Amino acid sequence: MRNLFDSQLNTLHRKLIEMGSACETAIDLAVKALLEGNADIAHEAASHDREIDQMERDIEAICLKMLLQQQPVARDLRQISAAMKIITDMERIGDQAEDIGEIVPFLNGRTGVECEDIRLMAExxxxxxxxxxxxxxxxxxxxxxxxxxxxxxxxDAFDRTKETLIHMISSNREDGQYCLDLLMIAKYLERIGDHATNIAEWVEFSITGQHAKEE
Amino acid sequence: MSIITAKDLCLWYGATQALKNINIEIPERSITALIGPSGCGKSTFLKTLNRMNDLIPSVRIEGTVTYGGQDIFAPSVDVNDLRKEIGMVFQKPNPFPMSIYDNIAYGPRTHGIKNKIQLDDIVEEALQGAAIWDEVKDRLKKSALGLSGGQQQRLCIARAMAVKPKVLLMDEPTSALDPISTSKIEDLTQQLKKDYTIIMVTHNMQQAVRISDNTAFFLLGELVEFGDTEQMFSQPQDKRTEDYITGRFG
Structure with missing residues (x-):
């Protein structure tokens, strides 16, 4: 009875999985670039961001088309409106992975090895x-x-990273620039965590119709 | 404040039960949409409210329906008086084969109003109220059958309003109309709910969402869910409601 609608929903889900996986790859490349001190990989992370931006526009178009054609209600409406919010967060994740990639060439080959928590944050x-x-x-x-x-x-890993970086700067002032760059990278990863949390909260809305309670 | 209350309302057509223990309180000066698949009992329920089902010989009713606190099935109730208070607009526009003016004046005349000036006022007020006055004021003496479908339906709403009811029952009032006429009737309902209580059967989910304050979902003679329209179309409480409004059955 609603074959067309269900097939559109399946397409939407597939595209969201693809966009999510592109975000994972972008984070992966950015962190790999850092850990290997490799500027080429950092460029790759940036190219992924353009792909993610395009995916956002494609998914947005699918959602608008479904709203127009199907005039969804109830859970259907919540799933589609949640998808439109989720892709905004994913697009920001792509941006932040790119931002990390842009910092890597300025580290002069250093790899943040002093901050094990950055790797934990990325994973x-x-x-x-x-x-x-x-x-x-x-x-x-x-x-x-x-x-x-x-x-x-x-x-928590971000808080520990800050402690580590403060300690590094106070013991060697010449590392100041390097430590600030690492701090930026850690901050971007912390933001990526926040965006993933936002996505989860929109999923909660699409399931229950309620927004997550503020803790 | 509720204007109509049904308690444990059951209705049978012969041996077939069409309404099963309906309990509902219809709020005053608001629009209540009745939705559900064909044969679910929503039109039967609508017709029960001004005792149109009395005309069907095999009908048997149990339970109560009160209008303004008064049992509408009580022997003391004059059906004509009840229908003056609770008017009806049908799916297909059904103007009488007479002039526009006489269509509107028909009801007031049967209730004893003969004074020309008074009738003129009633006709104008009703046509104004139904947002059709400007389109027909220069041809009041022409046949109502010459009007377009949308105009005829607004004429029927004006005719229902001419006897100054409190409640308007509408049975799919726009299903035979084009989008522009539909939109005019929908706009009109928003105006009317300031003074009237509207109960409307509709098969158009989007229409229910657009114009109604509350929605009642009927299925197989039962009232499955009744509540705030926005709530029902964003977070229905009953899975059967969800399945129906999202087109999984019906």
Missing amino acids: TAQQMVRSSIDAYVNQDMALVKKVISMDDIVD
């Missing part, structure tokens, strides 16, 4: 992005809660 943020999209596609509330709780891991 956790990637997992959050992947899980939040999985939660959307499978309408999985347990996964939503997991993503939201994972943001604490990122935030």
Whole structure:
């Protein structure tokens, strides 16, 4: 009875998975560029951002078309409006991965090896992005809660990173510029965690019709 | 404040039960949309409210419907008086084969108003109220059958309003109309709800969302869900409501 609509919803879900996976790759490349001190990989992260921007426009067009053609209500309406909010957060994630990539060439080959927590932040943020999209596609509330709780891991790692960097600067002032660059990178990763949390909260809205309660 | 209240309302056509224990309170001066698949009982419920089902011989009714606190099935109730208070507009525009003026004056005349000046006022007020006055004021003596479908439907709304009812029952009032006429009737309902209570059967989900304050979802003779329209179309409480409004059955 609603074959066309269901096939449009499937397309939307597939595109969201693709965009989420492009975001994961962008984070992966940016962090790899940092850890290997490789400016070429950093450029690649930037090219992914353009691809992610294009995906955002494509998905937006699909959502607008579905709103126009299907005039969805109830859960259908919530899923489509949540998708339109989610892609905004994913687009920001792409930007921030690119921003990290842009900093890497200025590190002169240094790799942030002093800050183990940056790697932890990157891995956790990637997992959050992947899980939040999985939660959307499978309408999985347990996964939503997991993503939201994972943001604490990122935030705690960010706090420790700041401590480490303060310590590095105070013991060697010549590292000041390097440490500030690392701080920026850590901040971008922390923001990526926040965007993944936003995505999870929109998934919660699409499932329950309620926004996550402010903690 | 509710103007019409149904309590444990059951209705049978012969052996077939068409309404099952309907409990609902219709709020005054608002628009209530009745939705549900064909044969779910929504039109039966609508017609019960001004006892149009009395005309069908095999009908049996249990439970109560009160209008302004008064049981509408009580022996003391004059059906003509009830229908003066609770008017009806049908799916297909049904103007009488007479002039525009006489269509509107028909009801007031049957209720004993003969004074020409008084009738003129009633006709103008009703036509103004139904947002059709400007289109017909120069041809009041012409046949109502010469009007377009949308104009005829607004004429029927004006005719219903001419006897100054409190409640207007509308059975899919726009399903036979083009989009422009539909939009005029929808705009009109927004004006009318300041003074009237409107209860409307519609098969058009988007129309229910656009114009109604509350929605009642009927299925197989039961009232499945009743509540705030926006709430029902964004977060329905019952899975059957969700499945119906999202087009999974019906």
